[in-house]
Structure formats: C-alpha cells, structure tokens
Amino acid sequence: MPDPNRNTALAQLGGTPHRRYYTGRNLKRAVAIEDLRAMAHRRTPRFVLEYLEGGAEDEATLLRERTSYADWRFVPRQLVDVSERSLTAEILGKPASAPMIVAPTGLNGLFRPGGDIALAAAAAHAGVPFVQSTMSNDRMEDVACAPGLHHWWQLYVFGGDEIWQELLRRADAAGCEALVLTTNAQIFGNREWSARTQSSKTSPSIPTLAETLLHPPWCARALRYGVLPSFRNVVDFVPKGSRSFFECAFWIRDHQPTSLSWDTVAKIRAAWRKPFVLKGVLHPDDVRWALDAGVDAITLSSHGGRQLDWTVAGLDVLPAAREIVGDRAEIYVSGGVRRGTDMLKALALGADAVMAGRAPLYGLCAEGRAGVERALEILRDEALDAMGLLGASSISEIGRDLLAPAAPR
Template sequence: MAQLDGTPARHYYAGFNPQRAIAIADLRAMAHKRLPRFALEYLEGGAEDEAAMFREQRAFADWRFMPKTLVDVSRRTLATDILGRSAAMPLVVSPTGLNGILHVHGDSLLAEAALRADVPFVQSTMSNDTMEEVARAAPGVRHWWQLYVFGGDEIWQELLRRADGAGCEALVLTTNAQIFGDREWQRRNQVGKSRLTVLAALESLTHPRWFAENPLSHGLPSFANIIDFVPKDQRSFFAASSWVRANQPTSLSWDTVAKIRQRWKKPFVLKGILCPDDVRRAVDSGVDGVVLSSHGGRQLDWTISPLDLLPVAREIVGDRIALYMSGGVRRGTDLLKACALGADAVWVGRAPLYGLSAAGAAGAARALEILKTEAENAVGLLGVNRVDELGPHLLAHQGRAA
C-alpha cells in the first residue's frame, strides 16, 4: 500500500546483528540467509498443502481491534500469572525438536533467552541437549518438560523421573503426534528415512557459517534425552528420529493421560487439542491446562486454527483450568488478540526459532523482546493497562458488524 510501482524499495534486514532486527520478519530473513535448505524446510514447512499452517496466521487477520481512546495508559504492563507464578508477559516458549540443526546447543540457548525474558521454556523430548544440561545452562529458568510417549511405559516413566530430578516445574503431553504428519517438502530433501539427498547435502555446503559452526565443529546432533532407549544400530540422527516415530503407540488414549496424571504430581498440561469434546474431557481428566494446537500445521492438514476454537474453549473451561493456544504468532498484536479471545498465555515456536537460527541466544532473546515491545505499545494504543483488561469487546471479526 505504501509503494508505487515498487518504490520505495523495501528489504528486510538480513545481516548478522540481531539488535538491528525490527520485527520477527527480519529475524526470519536472517535465518533464511544462514540456514541450508533442508534445515529451512524443517523449520518452515507444514503438512501436505500447508493449509493448516496458512490458516494459523490468517486467523489473526480475521480479527480487528476496536481501540478505546482518552484512557490513561501510563502504567500499562504485560505482567501476568502462568500456572500460579508471575511472568513478564503471557507467553511460553513452545517445545520444538531438532533445534541442534538450527544452532549448536539450541535448546540451552532458547532456555537462556526465556530466562532473560522471564517466561517459561518447554523442552521437547526430541531436543538435542539433555534436560540436565538445559537446567545447568539456564539456572532459574521456568523449565517445563514436553513428553512424547513411545516404546514401553518404562520409557516415559524414566523421563518423568529425570524431569522431576532436573527441576522441571510442569509436564506437557503432546497428544496429536502419534502418527507422523506428512511433511512433503521436508521429505523431498531426504532419501528414504536415512540420509539427505546429494543435492541437499551439497547445498548445505553453500552456507559456510552454518556448516562450520554446526556439523563441521560438532557433527550432527543426537537425541540426547532418549538415545539410550534406541537400538544401538539406529542411533544416527535420521535413523533415531525414524525409530522413535515408528515406536509411538497409536493406542495413546485418555487412559494414558490418567496413568501419567497419577505418577506426575506437579502441573500437567495437554497440548494438541482442537476439538470442543476434547476440551471437555481434559477438564474432567484432572490436568491443569490445555494448549489448543495444530502442531504448527505439521500434523493433520486442513484443520481449524487454534485461534478459531479459542472462544468456545474458554466458554467450556471457565476458570477451572488454564487455557493456552499456539500457532501463527508473529506479532505482539497476535499475542493481544489471543488473550482477548480467552487465552491465559500464548505459546510461540517459530518466532524464537528464527532468532535462534539467526544469532543463537541473542537472536532468540531479541525475538521475545520484539514481541514484548510490540505488545506493550499495542496494549496502550488499544486503551488498556493490564492483560486482564483484554476481552472480546475490544475485537470485531472481519465481516461481522461491530
């Protein structure tokens, strides 16, 4: 809208200094410059037609603000409570796996960024640093553990024991990944399940900074938290990932939730809910919260967006359990829209990963700083001072009368 015949020319910042990133889009441009294609496809891609991933972002565009004016907003704050403890803003860093291909020790660096931002960090079962390493790297971080169920019960029971010992304050069970999503563009970079194509491997060599800092110096990462459960002849990077996927039971059920709830005495959250009936079941199951999530659009394609379900889910849960959502957050205004529609906090995955990919801990911290600054400014322009003042009365759905 601000351009005429392509002028003025506009370009995202794609250099090396994360402090020069103005928006998440700049960190994304930096990540695209640094990462090889196969890593970018893992980071960016969705399932099949990528319609669910597209909807995640489009859903935010369907809601428009109705700001109040002539309001004193000189004391505005984003501070809130997350699972009974204070946080600087209603944001949780989502669990993401294979962060070691984006940046060496990516999990620990994300935890450091979360600590600096005063928000919780959720570590994935498929992370590349051990949970104990993360705890040492970011002492004092609100460290949560995300669980994939695979193999026999003794595996998840051992992971829970270790998570408790590492000081993890909450457990997050992912419910919608027992059958691996069809991520076509990611698969096009691989020969079967064992290695990259020759072209993908050669293309990675055209990114010398990434290559020198990652595989050349440290080799391909391993799944350090679960590697001892994997057969010795299948512990390479690609083989181990395939083995875990092949051994995730499709029998995962509410009975599994009950067994885990009985063993884990700290806060317990279910992630991957996209159906009102499942929200109701979750309330009755004894968990402490649910995350509406389509797994970043990487599992079943053509699902609704978590934001689409949010108002209905809030009506169902009331104030009985915590309600979170993830997916598509790229702006501080997205954070405010989700909270106005009923989310207690918003989980962000790709946004801090762009920062991590671009510049390690400093980049991830910059991503969280950008989201916070945007949200702080927008909440003032919206005419409110606190997160608990946000509500659907401040929004209009595009196409509906205000």
C-alpha cells in the same frame, strides 16, 4: 539461497520503493520477527529451513494458523491513561514478564549446536517459561542449569510405559515445573517439502548436500559438534544400531503407539504430581475430557501446521474452549504468533498465554541465544505498545469488547 524478501509482497507495496527485510548481523536492526526470519533464511541450509518452516501436505493448516489472526480487528479505547503499562502474567502459578511461553520444538541442535540451552537461557532472561521437547538435543539436566528458568518438559509417548516413567522421573528431578503431553503427533505428519530434500528416509539428496555447503558458518559449527546432533534425552532407549540422527528420529516416530488414549493420559496424570498440560487439543469434547482428566492447562494447537492438514487453528476454537473451561484451567494458544498484536488478540479471545514456536527459532538460526532474546523482546515490546494504543494498562483489561470480526459473519 531463498529470496528473503519474498514475503514483502504486501498489498501496500504497490507504488512504494522496493522494500527489503534486514538480513545483516546487527540484531537491533531487526525490527520485526520477519527480519529475524530473513536473517535466518540467509544463514541456514535449505533442508534445515524446510524442517523449520514446512507444514504437512498442502500447508492449509499452516496458512490458517496465520490467517486466523487476520479474522479479528481491534476496536480500541481512547483517552485512557496508559502511562504505566505492564504485560506481567501468572502462568501456572508462577510470575511471567508476559503471557508468552517458548513452545517445545525438537531438533533444535540442527539450528545451532546447544540450541535448547540457548532457547532456555533466552526464555529465562526474558522471564517466560521454556518447554523442552522429548526430541530436544541437549540433556534436560544441562538445560535446567539456566538461572531463573521456568523449565517445562514436553512428553512424546513412545516405546513401553517404562520410558515415559523414566523421563518423568528425570524431569521431576531436574526441577521441571510442568509436564506437557502432546496428543496430536502419534502419527508423523506428512511433511512433503521436507521429504523432498532427502533421497531416502535417512539420507539427504545430493543437491541438498551441495546447497548445505553454501553455508560455511553453519557447516563449521556442525563439524565442530559432530555434524548432526544426538537426541541426548532419549537415545539410550533406542537400539544400538539405530542411534544415528535420522535413524533415531525415525525409530522413535515408528514406536509412538497409535493406541495412545485417555487411559494413557490418566496414567500419566496419576504419575506426575506437578502441573499437567495437554497440547494439541482442538475439539470441544476433548476440552471437556481434558478437564475431567484433571489437567491444569490446555494448549489449543495444530502443531504449527505440521501434523493433520486442513484443521482449524487453535485461535478459531479458543472462544468456545474458554466457554467450556471457565476458570477451571488455563488455556494457551499455539500457532502463527509473529506479532505482539497476535498475543493481544489471543488474550482478548480468552487465552492465558501464547506458545511461540518458530518466532524464537528464527532468532536462534539468525544469531543463537542473542537472536532468541531479540525475538522475545520484539514480541513483548510490540505487545506493550499495541496494548497502550488499545487503551489497556494490564492484561486483565484486554477483553472481548476490544475485538470485532474483520468481516461480518
């Protein structure tokens, strides 16, 4: 089992007592996302963790997504009455309890059976949108049943046009409020650490299988629900002989057209009348093109470090993107959000919201829906307190003046 405390090697540990993250079952004792992460690591097989945590190649993008936040320091205001604080926001015209969105993540059924439904229910409970991935495991119509949910659909284009047209028709009928087209994953990222858990493309290695058996509750849940989950929203588009878990995932990966272009974006924009978001944009020219294509929002994202290695992080390009966009579209940042202060830094640099991927997934692996609720609560509570310490009462008061570069540039 990986040592859940290996990330506690902070500089200030020198001379302090040995520190441990919480790995028990009492969610109230998980005081930070890192505790949920440690709980998740204790309860999840290694091949699932590699899928969850891993980045592409040398994981330089993955690292940058975290360190980009460390490049900024707060310059707080004092003696401001912050007794009435609120993080409430408007995201694509709908109220949200915080400027936060649960990011689209595929294969959530691997973390927990019913993972998409659990994430959606927790997001609805927290009052923030949930984005369901094309590679999700629960049917979008079942996910849509969560009361009060702001449900968005994330589209990967694969196969012929009739597939995305059918998915858009279903998403619209299921009440999805926005469409998120992911632009940076037409070629699957080279996730070597994940590949090392397999003996071939479609089978786990023997040590992987043996290690999985060390997690009886995970195995029992998986066995009860048919071992490995199915991609229920897209499996019918896949040829009959390729519908098992690994084969289906690879068939879809192999049929994502690398010819995806602004022409496809125009066709999808024309076919979808509700709010439209492009996810994966980093280059300033693409920000301009996205505006010309009529998007309602842009997600600056390097896909959790899982696609091209050695890219900048979304946060790095945020100030320039905001300058280009002005108030013509919303901007979200996705990548590396683990703290309420990360959310505040993104807002100060011009974001309308952050999209969190792994943070809610740690909660899901730790304790299912209740764990996701705890993750979202931790992020919101941390942000609310940090906001008070910054001298701000609402998100409109969080501006660039409250930040300074950590080191002179």
